[in-house]
Amino acid sequence: MYLSILIAVLCLSGCKKTSPSAPADLPEPVTVHPGTIYHIDMEGKDLYDLFMVVSLQGNVNRETPYLWILKNPIVEYDGPGAMVDRSFWLNTINDREKVAFEDPYLLVRDFANRGIRGCVLYDDDLFGDYVSGARHPQPNDNLVAKLNVTAMLCAHYGAIALTKGQYETLTSVYGVKLPILDNTTTDKFDSWLGCYRYAAEVAYPEPAITSIANNSHYCLGMFDFLVKNKMFIINMKGDASLLEQNFTDEIFDRVPGPSPVYGIWNVTGGAPGEDAFMRYLNSRGKYCIPNFEAFNISYTSGLPPYVPEKSETVRGLTFDPSKKYICFTETDGDNYEFIQQVFPIRFDTPQRGGFPIAWEIASTLCELDPVAARWFYTQIGQNSYVNPVTGAGYYKYPLPEAFNEAYFRVTDEYMEKAKYRTIRTMEYHFESGRPLTDIPHVEGVFCGYGHADPARPAVDENSKSHELYNDKPIFINYSYQDMAQISAYNGPAPAFFSVACVYTPPSDIIQTIHSLSSDWIVVSPGELVDLYKQYTSIQHHE
Secondary structure, eight states: OHHHHHHHHHTSOOOSSOOOOOOSSOOOOOOOOTTOEEEEEOTTSOHHHHHHHHHHHHHHTTTSOOEEEEOOOSSOTTSSSOOOOTTHHHHHOOSSOEEEEOOHHHHHHHHTTSSOOEEEEOOTTTTTTOOTTSOOOOOOHHHHHHHHHHHHHHHHHTEEEEOHHHHHHHHHTSOOOOOEEEETTSGGGSSHHHHHHHHHHHHOOSSSOSOEEEOOSOOGGGHHHHHHTTOEEEOOOTTOOHHHHHHHHHHHHTSOSSEEEEEOSOTTSOSSOHHHHHHHHHHTTEEEEEOSSOOOHHHHTTSOOOOOSOSOOOOOOOOOTTOEEEEEEEOOTTSHHIIIIIHHHHHSSTTGGGSOOEEEOOTTHHHHOHHHHHHHHHTOTTOEEEEEETSSSBOSSOOOHHHHHHHHHHHHHHHHHHTOOEEEESSSSHHHHGGGGGSTTOOEEEEOOSSOOTTSOOGGGGGGGEEEETTEEEEEOEEGGGHHHHHTOOSOSSEEEEEEESSOOHHHHHHHHHHSOTTEEEOOHHHHHHHHHHHHHHHHHO
16 A cells, blocks of 8 residues: 555655755754643744644644644634734743744654654645635635545544655655655545545544544644544535535534534635534534634643633622613634634723623633633633533534433533533524523523624513523623613613623723713623522512
C-alpha cells in the first residue's frame, strides 16, 4: 500500500506553494518540558502552513497540552463586532513558562517525536487563493470534503497534513523524514462521497462513531480539537443526492445519541443554513456546540476543569408589587467564537461590572476552555452568567422523546458544575421552555433569541410573557429593539420584562439602565426568577 502511495506522490505535478528557505544555521531542538507552552504566531502564514501546524497541534496535545497557536480568525474576522487580538488569551496565562517559535517547520521538527508517526499528503491547491481574515463565498463541497478527510486521516494515523512541497522541505532542509501514511491527492478523493466513504472504511471501521463535527469551510481554527478527539468531520450538503443523503444518515446514526455535533453550519450563506442544519441534527437526537474560529481548544481542554464559586450575585431582593422588574441578557454565548473573541472586547466597557447584566456563557466552557472560564468568572463583577440555548448544546427543535432524559441529565451536570440555574431556548413560546423545567438545576427558563420575532408578546401585554410551570417561572424574551416601548410602558404593576440583547454593546444597555425611571428595578435573570416566585406565592395565598 505504501509503495503505491509513494508512486502516486512522485507522479504529482509541481507544487504551486513556494518552499520556504531554511535558516542558515538550524538551531538545536528545544528540550520539551511538561507545563511549558510552546507557541507560534501564524498570522501572515498561508493556510497550508496553518493546516500543517494545527494537525501537529491536535496530535501532540492529545496526551499533554504543549502547543498553542496565535492566529486571528480565518473565515469570520469580519463577523459581528470587534474581536480581541490573537495574543489575548495566551497573555492571560501567567503561571506557565512560554517558549516562542517563529518557524512552523522547526515546530514540526521539534515535536515530530511526540506521537507523530508520519504524514498525510494532500493537494497543493486545496485552499486556492483564499485569503485569511475576510469572509469569502462558500468553497466547493468536494474541496471541503477533501480537507475534512485529510484531517481525519491525520487523527487516525497520528500524522501531519503536508503538501508535496512541504514534505520535500521538511525532508531536505530540516532533516525530518516522515513516512507517508496516506495520500488524498488521488482521484478516489475527487468526490464528496468518495472522500467520506474512504474515511469511514479506513479511520472509522467500528460500528459506533464516538464523536462527530461539521466543518463547512476553511475553519482551521477548530481543527486542532477535531484532530485531538479523532472526530468524524463532515460537511453536510444542501443539495445531497439520494446516495449522499443515505450516507449522511448512516454516519449520524452511527453516533450514539444524544450527542454533540461540534462545529458550524454553512457560514457564508450556503446551504444548509442554520435552520435546515438544526432541523436535521435535532431530528436524529443530536445537538450542536457551535464553533468555527476558536483556536487552541485542544490545549485548554487538556487542563483541569475550572470550578467556579458562583455564577451570579444574588442580592436577596424583596418583591414589591408597585415595581416593574427588568433583566438584560447578552446572547450568542453558545458560540465559542463569541466567548473567545467577541465577549472579552465587550467586557472592556466602563462601568460594565457594576450592573446586573447577564451574559450567556456555555456551561461546557469550564471543561473545554478553563483558561477562558477562569477569566470570565474573575471579571464577573455584578454581572451574571446563564446557560445559552437549551443547555449542554444548542437544539432549535425538540429532540425525539427517546433522547430527552439523557440529554437533560448531561445538561444538569454541566449546569451544576457551572453554578447555573437559568437557561434559554431559541423559540418564542412557552411550549419550547416547559420541557426544560424537568432539569433539576433549572430554576427558570427564558424563551426566544432576541431579534424582532413577531411571535413574542406585545409590550403592552406583558402579563402574557410569563407563567409558572412545574413550579418554575418561564419568561418570553423581548428584543432590545423593543426598549423604547418598554421604557414607556404604563401598564399595570407589577411587570416582568426579560430583554434578550443580540449584538448589543454593553454601553447601550448601561445607557438604557440609567434612563429608566425609579419605578423600574434592574435585576439579573436569576433574581427575576426569585422575584416572580415571590409574586406567585402571594397570588396563591390571596
